[in-house]
Amino acid sequence: MTCAEFQKALPYIIETGGNAEEEQHLRECPVCSDLVQDLRYIVEQAKLLVPMEEPSPKVWDGIKGSLEREGMIRPSRARGRLLGKKSSLPWIGALGAIILIAFGAFLFQRGRQTQPGAALETIATPPVQAISLETVATEQDDQQLLQQVAARRPGSAPLYESNLTQVNAAIADAKKRLGENPNDEDARQSLMRAYQQKAMLYELAVRAVQ
Amino acid sequence: MQNTSRMALGLVAAVALANGAASAQKKEFRYPVSPGASISVANEFGPVTLRAGSGNQIVVTATRRSSKVEVDSTQHGNRVEVRSHFLQAAKPEEGRVDYEIQVPPDASVMVRVSAGPVKVQGLNGDISIEGENSPIEVRDSHGQIHARTVGGAITLTNLYDGHVEAMSVSGPVTLNNVAGKVVTANTTAGPITFSGDCAGEGQYSLSSHSGNIDVSLPASASVDLSARSVMGSVENEFPLQPPAHPTMAVNQGKSFAGTSNAGASSLRLRTFSGKIRVQKL
């Protein structure tokens, strides 16, 4: 059997195997053997291609708009946890962004009293939106985050779990102190930094699972 | 009789070096770049070391420990991307790739790792490093430097004239001779250690929720210092002049403030429940 004859039959036998003559040619011919090895390798590698790309948020926006126009779903009402503009983001990414926004909102003079002569704080603040901090990053969100990490990065899950516990404890401490001493600027700053740490943790976790 | 001295032929004993990493494969990638180049590296397991090299090129040497991990290295204009990815499920040792990278000193660098240590030395461009448990070390550099970890230690040494930010949840943060316009270190539980003269008329802010903050200053340090622990304690062994215009109430054991020399740089130490200690170098 010549190489040309073998390669003519190849499309129909590569998956199922050939007849005795074809198999013998494959054993004896290094050129055809290399060719088959290459093609099989390409097929193996193709099987490993996992869906990596994400559509942009506007795809979901388009779908939602169409469904609402067609009356297939009721127009979404504003929900406490996700802002309208951010709702098209993956929820974990949105949560990370929202925590940063909440951090900025908290900085937005909510009960803050400036002491006469107080040194100006020079902490960079993200854009401000007025939302309730209590609705941000609930325990349920933490659980979902940890589940995602556990599913995709099981080796890292204990690290994120223990650090999330520490960050949440810091938030609880600072909130309690602030509740008892509303004018304690340092306690307020501690709370803001704790939220900032939580935002960082979410961001690192999101990147890790992506 | 002529004695023929017979020279014994020296047998060169070729020592067969035991190849401990029989499956290790090294690859080198060289990319010509122009000034202002950037490189991003993403690696799950294995060390990443970046140093300043000579010439206008980026040289990436990647040593992978098994065939279960592959190195993607591509160049897009003046930007190089290097990424390790698993071809199949792999244990940490199998998925490990060791990177040694040389870049032009002004190159910008972004590194994302999970567990492997990161070392950066001698660079002047923007440096951004993120890790989970990875120890991060940056030294002898200046510029914008951002280091963030979940639990990995961050050690910054001999950084000058920079904008430095180090954040970790539980990892220790150590700053030795770090100076610049803005220097910030923040942890939730990790301890912060600082030693240096706070040069550069900058704003230095070290804060932790429950971690201790230890600061060592030379007598020549020109700082306007304030320290407060909301629920913990403070201790000062560094000579300070009381501030002319106090902006913070001084509470024995909980806070103190003062200036040293001209007070050119502002040094702000805050912890919620940790201990703050300032001493003389």
Added chain:
Amino acid sequence: MPEAEAIERAKKGDPESFEGLYGLHKRRVYSLCLRMTGNTAEAEDLTQEAFLQLYRKIATFRGESAFSTWLHRLAVNVVLMHLRKKGLPEVSLEESLEPQQEDGPKKDIGARDNVLAGSIDRVNLERAIESLPPGYRIIFVLHDIEGYEHNEIAEMMGCSIGNSKSQLHKARMKLRDLLKTSRAEKAVKR
């Protein structure tokens, strides 16, 4: 929310379940559309269309197959219909089973080349797939990436099983050439 529950609630018009199903399957659908068209904007439009069709038809889903299989087939049909409208060459119905002259005598007959094994990475493979002519790309994506059998592809594309196998082989041969060229270029750069 478990998928089964999301499907039942989506049948009743619950917006959160629509979003939930989208979140679960968007990546796979989009990747399929992107690989088949090689164009981001088209892939996004087709992803949107596939999900809209899904939601319009979801009431008819009875669970005879896995939901993801059903959705996937729907997405493939959306893409193929789009490509037909564009008039892109798909599989020729009259495709000869003889080796095409353009393939020529195999260049490597009589000359051995370095095998590819171990030298392909995901990025290069994706790039090479993107570079394939549309007809080859569709077949390769459907069979080797998405796992459709030749009889299914033949039915979708309106061609014979033999034709499907022949085109797939050509796609793989073309990929082989592209990957070897890419590898050779990298070696020169070093």
